[in-house]
Amino acid sequence: MSDHLHVDAKGTQRNKVVFRGGGFAPQSKRWVGAIVFILVIALMEVGTRTGFINNLTLPRPSDVFKTFIDLWNTGLLWKHLLPSLSRLAIGAAIGASFGVAVGVMIGLFSYVRAGLVPIVAAIFPIPKIALLPLFVIWFGIDEPSKYALIAFGTFTPTVVATYGAVDNVDRSLIRMGQSFSLSWFSIVTKIVLPGAMPGILSGLRVSLAIAIILLVAAEMLGAEYGIGAYILEAGSLYDLERLFVGVSILSLMGVVISAIIGYFEKRLLDWRV
Amino acid sequence: MDLRLDNISHYYSDVEVLRAIDLDIPAGKIVCIIGPSGCGKSTLLRLIGGLERPGSGSVLQIGEPPAESINPLTYVFQDFALLPWRTVEGNISLVLEDHNIRGGRAEAIISDVLARTKLTDFRKALPKQLSGGMKQRVAISRALAVKPAVMLMDEPLSALDSQTRELLMDDLIDLWTREPFTSVYVTHNLSEAVRLGHSIVVLSRRPGCIREIVDIPIPLAEREMGNIELERKQKYLWDLMRDEAIAADQELLRV
């Protein structure tokens, strides 16, 4: 007889109700992520040291780290990182702010929606990297063409996320605003924009990741300094340690940006249930 | 200020929702509107407050709204419609800011309406921290803040549990007794109607037209629970509505 099966004095069975309500409730378990990360790195280290993994296929993590320290010590890190960060900041700021503005207009005005949604749908799937030559012709080989590429790449996903977010604002709140005779401008700034903020921020997560991808692409095609140029150089020399340093810096940038957006979500959206 | 509905009819594409509604809403009285679900009560309320244009007929304001009235026709919604990112006082100041009432004057109004709805301690709370009954209190105090000439209430208590509903009904009666307001109060709950209505308008199923207007002469403050006269009125209303409700129910099934 199993544990949860009991018979009382009168001979009636008493079974404990089996719990079946577990799972399907994601919880925040940050340390698991860290442990998996450390395990993967440790595995690579042990593997390359014992020869289980060939040094030609994968660099040794400690060597990658040493290369990074070198990069830091020679001061080259900042020489590469600062131009990249400023390109990213300028390009993404232009793209995201235009994207939010156009997205809000599409969300608010039927004519703008009818006119622009097809265009946005048409340029969304174009790989923006393919347009780099065009931007070079328009804006020259220097910085402006890189800004334009990044801005253009962030623009479309931001537009789509923003007008979706505006569409999703609770209509009953807008109706409430009208019923209290709020001005059109007040309804937009006090009801529509805050209501769309969650969707806009989660759209920015995607857009900014795309911005990093395009940053590297732009720098690979013509830049003396920049993380992309550094990676391209390392790649053409098959210098895996430096390649991995560059790639790690990129993922670190992604993590930092995601953390910044997470911080803003916590600050701005603490009203969410 | 009185309101008069003059021969109002309304269509949604080819569905006739309301037919030839004539109704007077006298100042200082609560007019309840009851009817089976889908008969056009909410639609009628939207027409009265100017959130929608009637297909034909018109809503007339008879006389000037009182000078101190900031927003003469003011709604209280079933789903509260509070901005979740604003605190209780922020939600109230929202509707004052646009009428250029800020600083000290806004502060005085907010304190006053919060005191009248017993919310003074919850000033800084966000809607997510409040129970349903509290949220509706906030919505009512927001409506009071703009000193409405007519309060348009669309099933304001329907989202609340029955105990909270009793408490809020008492609060509404208190508010009215201290300072009579004009209101159109839509509900599907007959006991709410007989507790709060000076007159009760019974609508038929869709297309909604007025079947009967039942007056209840008992003063609001004397309508305690279990009052025989009220029970009789409620029974009478139920008999009126019963067949309509059944028919409306089956109509929905056929769709």
Ligand SMILES: Nc1ncnc2c1ncn2[C@@H]1O[C@H](COP(=O)(O)OP(=O)(O)O)[C@@H](O)[C@H]1O
């Ligand atoms: N915006 C709308 N567009 C089309 N049909 C509507 C709209 N609003 C309400 N209706 C229809 O009109 C009828 C009356 O709706 P409503 O006024 O909400 O009824 P009630 O509030 O009495 O339950 C319903 O059949 C509903 O489906």
Ligand SMILES: [Mg+2]
């Ligand atoms: Mg309704």
